[in-house]
Amino acid sequence: xxxxxxxxxxxxxxxxxxxxxxxxxxxxxxxxxxxxxxxxxxxxxxxxxxxxxxxxxxxxxxxxxxxxxxxxxxxxxxxxxxxxxxxxxxxxxxxxxxxxxxxxxxxxxxxxxxxxxxxxxxxxxxxxxxxxxxxxxxxxxxxxxxxxxxxxxxxxxxxxxxxxxxxxxxxxxxxxxxxxxxxxxxxxxxxxxxxxxxxxxxxxxxxxxxxxxxxxxxxxxxxxxxxxxxxxxxxxxxxxxxxxxxxxxxxxxxxxxxxxxxxxxxxxxxxxxxxxxxxxxxxxxxxxxxxxxxxxxxxxxxxxxxxxxxxxxxxxxxxxxxxxxxxxxxxxxxxxxxxxxxxxxxxxxxxxxxxxxxxxxxxxxxxxxxx
Amino acid sequence: xxxxxxxxxxxxxxxxxxxxxxxxxxxxxxxxxxxxxxxxxxxxxxxxxxxxxxxxxxxxxxxxxxxxxxxxxxxxxxxxxxxxxxxxxxxxxxxxxxxxxxxxxxxxxxxxxxxxxxxxxxxxxxxxxxxxxxxxxxxxxxxxxxxxxxxxxxxxxxxxxxxxxxxxxxxxxxxxxxxxxxxxxxxxxxxxxxxxxxxxxxxxxxxxxxxxxxxxxxxxxxxxxxxxxxxxxxxxxxxxxxxxxxxxxxxxxxxxxxxxxxxxxxxxxxxxxxxxxxxxxxxxxxxxxxxxxxxxxxxxxxxxxxxxxxxxxxxxxxxxxxxxxxxxxxxxxxxxxxxxxxxxxxxxxxxxxxxxxxxxxxxxxxxxxxx
Numbered sequence: 001x002x003x004x005x006x007x008x009x010x011x012x013x014x015x016x017x018x019x020x021x022x023x024x025x026x027x028x029x030x031x032x033x034x035x036x037x038x039x040x041x042x043x044x045x046x047x048x049x050x051x052x053x054x055x056x057x058x059x060x061x062x063x064x065x066x067x068x069x070x071x072x073x074x075x076x077x078x079x080x081x082x083x084x085x086x087x088x089x090x091x092x093x094x095x096x097x098x099x100x101x102x103x104x105x106x107x108x109x110x111x112x113x114x115x116x117x118x119x120x121x122x123x124x125x126x127x128x129x130x131x132x133x134x135x136x137x138x139x140x141x142x143x144x145x146x147x148x149x150x151x152x153x154x155x156x157x158x159x160x161x162x163x164x165x166x167x168x169x170x171x172x173x174x175x176x177x178x179x180x181x182x183x184x185x186x187x188x189x190x191x192x193x194x195x196x197x198x199x200x201x202x203x204x205x206x207x208x209x210x211x212x213x214x215x216x217x218x219x220x221x222x223x224x225x226x227x228x229x230x231x232x233x234x235x236x237x238x239x240x241x242x243x244x245x246x247x248x249x250x251x252x253x254x255x256x257x258x259x260x261x262x263x264x265x266x267x268x269x270x271x272x273x274x275x276x277x278x279x280x281x282x283x284x285x286x287x288x289x290x291x292x293x294x295x296x297x298x299x300x301x302x303x304x305x306x307x308x309x310x311x312x313x314x315x316x317x318x319x320x321x322x323x324x325x326x327x328x329x330x331x332x333x334x335x336x337x338x339x340x341x342x343x344x345x346x347x348x349x350x351x352x353x354x355x356x357x358x359x360x361x362x363x364x365x366x367x368x369x370x371x
Numbered sequence: 372x373x374x375x376x377x378x379x380x381x382x383x384x385x386x387x388x389x390x391x392x393x394x395x396x397x398x399x400x401x402x403x404x405x406x407x408x409x410x411x412x413x414x415x416x417x418x419x420x421x422x423x424x425x426x427x428x429x430x431x432x433x434x435x436x437x438x439x440x441x442x443x444x445x446x447x448x449x450x451x452x453x454x455x456x457x458x459x460x461x462x463x464x465x466x467x468x469x470x471x472x473x474x475x476x477x478x479x480x481x482x483x484x485x486x487x488x489x490x491x492x493x494x495x496x497x498x499x500x501x502x503x504x505x506x507x508x509x510x511x512x513x514x515x516x517x518x519x520x521x522x523x524x525x526x527x528x529x530x531x532x533x534x535x536x537x538x539x540x541x542x543x544x545x546x547x548x549x550x551x552x553x554x555x556x557x558x559x560x561x562x563x564x565x566x567x568x569x570x571x572x573x574x575x576x577x578x579x580x581x582x583x584x585x586x587x588x589x590x591x592x593x594x595x596x597x598x599x600x601x602x603x604x605x606x607x608x609x610x611x612x613x614x615x616x617x618x619x620x621x622x623x624x625x626x627x628x629x630x631x632x633x634x635x636x637x638x639x640x641x642x643x644x645x646x647x648x649x650x651x652x653x654x655x656x657x658x659x660x661x662x663x664x665x666x667x668x669x670x671x672x673x674x675x676x677x678x679x680x681x682x683x684x685x686x687x688x689x690x691x692x693x694x695x696x697x698x699x700x701x702x703x704x705x706x707x708x709x710x711x712x713x714x715x716x717x718x719x720x721x722x723x724x725x726x727x728x729x730x731x732x733x734x735x736x737x738x739x740x741x742x
Contacts, residue, residue, distance in 0.1 A: 041693075043697070077683060083683070083689075085681045318410070318439070322439055326417065329700070
């Protein structure tokens with residue numbers, strides 16, 4: 001029988017790779033950026049908007065969906081693909097990161113985590129087995145091992161956290177029953193090279209069909225992030241996709257791709273959109289600034305997205321000032337377009353063997369100030 | 372030279388008519404329902420959504436746009452059609468209704484109204500001339516005379532208000548300079564038959580290319596509304612379109628069409644959508660009700676809209692409970708579809724000569740309770 005999940009590397013340019021990850025809901029061209037649909041919706045957008053943007057992989061959050069509407073309900077409604085009407089690939093995280101970052105009062109033991117819901121304070125418990133059970137009910141194509149995400153600079157905590165993460169990874173593999181889901185292991189280790197290498201070696205030894213680098217973009221410096229990607233990727237096998245969790249600025253994407261990362265996700269483009277900030281290939285623009293009030297130009301004259309093809313900065317600023325929901329929708333469309341175009345261009349550049357030139361050109365035009 | 376605005380009546384069935392109102396931005400098939408884009412956006416929808424729904428005429432509010440972003444800015448951005456990217460017909464009201472209903476502390480004199488902005492309390496003045504000047508800057512296809520909308524049951528106030536409304540209608544006609552805008556006169560008179568007739572006679576005598584019935588759907592009974600439409604329509608000329616302002620339930624639309632009304636507008640479908648209520652041809656549904664939590668059915672299995680073709684009540688309820696913006700978008704799409712399909716079906720029925728049967732059938736299936 002043909003395996004459910006295979007990863008073909010089509011081209012390599014330095015450490016950057018262009019590939020295809022085959023899943024039951026379609027092929028994922030890599031490198032790819034996954035928009036985040038925390039509560040089974042990419043905020044303010046319809047699935048039709050996402051399809052028009054050429055989005056492929058969408059992420060949803062296990063922690064949120066477990067609490068609301070509940071994994072049983074999603075399963076009863078035919079699983080996440082049918083529930084949210086995204087017939088293309090979906091990835092769910094394990095809930096680990098949210099349990100540590102969002103929930104109130106948590107008690108961690110070697111078996112799992114007891115936490116209180118950020119919604120109503122009710123008490124819940126996640127273990128590796130429960131995280132897998134929930135994700136099997138949700139039914140995403142890619143599911144994640146339950147891990148412990150430590151604060152990046154605390155060495156003692158990270159030493160303990162990777163031990164737990166490793167034991168939990170083994171338990172997740174044993175708990176898994178669905179063949180139509182790919183379980184990815186997660187490498188932790190904070191900003192410590194030896195811990196990252198140790199974690200990558202252990203996780204790689206378990207035979208996951210893909211590997212994630214967790215615990216980055218949570219307070220470390222850019223140089224620390226780059227160093228951790230480098231030392232982790234050096235250990236992870238070449239023939240499996242690599243996923244850098246929670247990363248979503250243009251620079252971070254380019255730096256990750258350059259270092260051999262294939263998959264990214266981040267709430268940044270849609271969150272910034274709800275806070276009036278447009279992401280462009282030249283940096284961020286705060287559309288609330290009064291300088292845009294009478295500006296007939298689109299956010300980015302070179303951008304092919306619906307927002308830039310149709311609407312002026314003056315109109316977008318008016319929507320923001322008037323507190324109209326359409327502002328978030330239109331800016332989200334544009335911000336996602338910026339990142340989705342970036343990964344598509346990066347893929348083409350890798351296949352053409354000129355990724356470094358592409359990345360350098362992009363970064364040389366990129367500054368985080370008002371253009 | 373071909374006149375900018377002509378009204379062709381294609382079929383008549385009782386007093387109901389099927390027509391076409393020709394405007395510089397395209398033909399308006401009547402009867403028609405106009406979604407309301409108060410602040411130059413139909414809340415939570417893109418223009419592409421509206422086009423997909425087959426919307427044609429969209430209403431925008433002069434009072435709101437005058438205050439924010441300002442009529443000069445809209446004019447500078449190429450007018451409302453370009454600003455909001457709605458290349459089809461647009462109607463602006465005169466600001467009269469909002470000045471009386473929304474603004475704080477107003478002083479009315481025979482020349483106009485001084486009022487304080489509901490946004491920042493700043494002081495402003497509207498006169499018939501100013502209302503026309505603003506609407507000429509906004510640039511809609513159909514613009515409205517500045518009128519005084521009185522409380523419906525106060526006879527003395529209505530007697531005074533129609534005198535003012537009539538004088539102001541004449542001043543609006545004199546102030547008007549753009550030939551590519553059709554100025555509609557507004558009939559007032561509360562719930563008083565003789566005042567409505569008197570007002571309709573006077574307004575009709577001024578030679579407007581279309582007439583509106585104002586001051587209804589503001590607290591009177593359904594029977595009073597029907598009686599006022601009847602006595603007003605009896606006086607208004609046959610060969611001009613008739614617009615019943617601010618009306619938007621399925622029953623009111625059918626009752627209006629039956630009585631010879633051609634144009635309707637209302638915030639109801641989009642406002643209800645933001646309050647979790649779906650409008651269907653069988654009545655309203657509160658999607659927040661827990662009975663929908665595990666319901667895999669769409670809002671209306673017979674509805675061809677994007678929302679009903681794709682999403683379950685369970686998903687919509689989840690979006691509502693999770694406070695996701697997409698709830699308003701998807702329910703707005705459906706609610707507008709309900710009314711836009713109703714007016715299209717009504718038009719077909721009029722042309723087939725069976726409007727009464729259509730309306731009776733619709734109303735017999737319509738009940739404002741949970742289906």
